[in-house]
Amino acid sequence: MGAGLTEALIVKGLSKTFAKPAVSDLDLTVHAGELYALLGPNGAGKTTTLRMVAGLTQPDKGEVSIFGVDARKDPAAAKALLAWAPDEAMIYDKLTPLEYLEFVAGLWNIDPTTAKARAEALLATLGLTAEARRRCEGFSRGMKQKVALAGALIHEPKLLILDEPLTGLDAAAARLVKDMLQARVDAGGTVILTTHILEVAERMADRIGIIAGGRLLAEGTLDELRGKAGEAVGGASGGGTLEDIFLQLTAEDA
Numbered sequence: 411m412g413a414g415l416t417e418a419l420i421v422k423g424l425s426k427t428f429a430k431p432a433v434s435d436l437d438l439t440v441h442a443g444e445l446y447a448l449l450g451p452n453g454a455g456k457t458t459t460l461r462m463v464a465g466l467t468q469p470d471k472g473e474v475s476i477f478g479v480d481a482r483k484d485p486a487a488a489k490a491l492l493a494w495a496p497d498e499a500m501i502y503d504k505l506t507p508l509e510y511l512e513f514v515a516g517l518w519n520i521d522p523t524t525a526k527a528r529a530e531a532l533l534a535t536l537g538l539t540a541e542a543r544r545r546c547e548g549f550s551r552g553m554k555q556k557v558a559l560a561g562a563l564i565h566e567p568k569l570l571i572l573d574e575p576l577t578g579l580d581a582a583a584a585r586l587v588k589d590m591l592q593a594r595v596d597a598g599g600t601v602i603l604t605t606h607i608l609e610v611a612e613r614m615a616d617r618i619g620i621i622a623g624g625r626l627l628a629e630g631t632l633d634e635l636r637g638k639a640g641e642a643v644g645g646a647s648g649g650g651t652l653e654d655i656f657l658q659l660t661a662e663d664a
């Protein structure tokens with residue numbers, strides 16, 4: 411985990427209203443080299459927040475800084491530092507995984523030799539070597555999701571943002587993806603993910619942010635969140651699970 415000297419992401423006062431407020435005056439900090447889990451009930455504003463960080467949704471107000479780059483002033487530089495993997499894989503069915511990855515690499519101006527080497531390495535890590543030259547059209551949802559994840563990683567982003575990366579994956583595929591994310595963090599990369607699987611956050615995350623109604627309820631390590639949940643009930647913090655803490659904090663908010 412990073413020493414906190416560099417911040418991978420700083421979000422300040424981020425706000426977005428659609429028909430009603432989706433994200434309200436949100437502050438978040440993600441340290442370089444950590445795995446950060448953004449949690450919250452359905453409709454809490456997680457996807458909207460991460461889409462604004464990735465430059466896909468225009469905020470109404472607020473600041474987003476990616477490794478010190480002001481994402482609203484210099485979106486191209488910010489985007490080069492990050493990858494966004496949505497929960498619904500968007501890949502071209504007529505292409506093979508290798509062709510898709512070479513196509514995405516082309517968009518980043520990566521030279522073809524490097525692109526091919528990176529694509530093959532990513533597909534191997536994700537257990538897709540045997541399918542590398544088969545068209546994606548017959549692939550399962552989980553396989554397509556893995557191809558999309560490889561596409562997000564082809565330009566070697568410093569910050570990886572994943573919306574519900576484990577949805578639709580079977581146990582073996584979920585393990586592969588979790589191991590890959592952990593390996594990236596161990597190698598100094600930064601990962602932000604949303605998940606409704608609280609055990610995943612509990613086991614993997616260095617720090618956790620809990621949002622509800624577009625507002626940050628708590629942010630910190632599991633121990634820090636335990637302390638907050640304890641304070642909120644006016645007593646000493648117990649050894650509650652993340653699920654206990656999450657349910658307590660979100661129920662109080664509701």
Ligand SMILES: Nc1ncnc2c1ncn2[C@@H]1O[C@H](COP(=O)(O)OP(=O)(O)OP(=O)(O)O)[C@@H](O)[C@H]1O
Binds near residue numbers: 429457
């Ligand atoms: N493009 C949009 N147009 C209108 N409303 C939207 C749009 N995107 C999100 N919203 C609304 O903003 C709120 C927050 O949605 P968001 O998808 O960010 O929540 P979430 O925390 O990711 O939820 P979930 O866990 O269900 O995926 C919801 O009320 C949602 O209906």
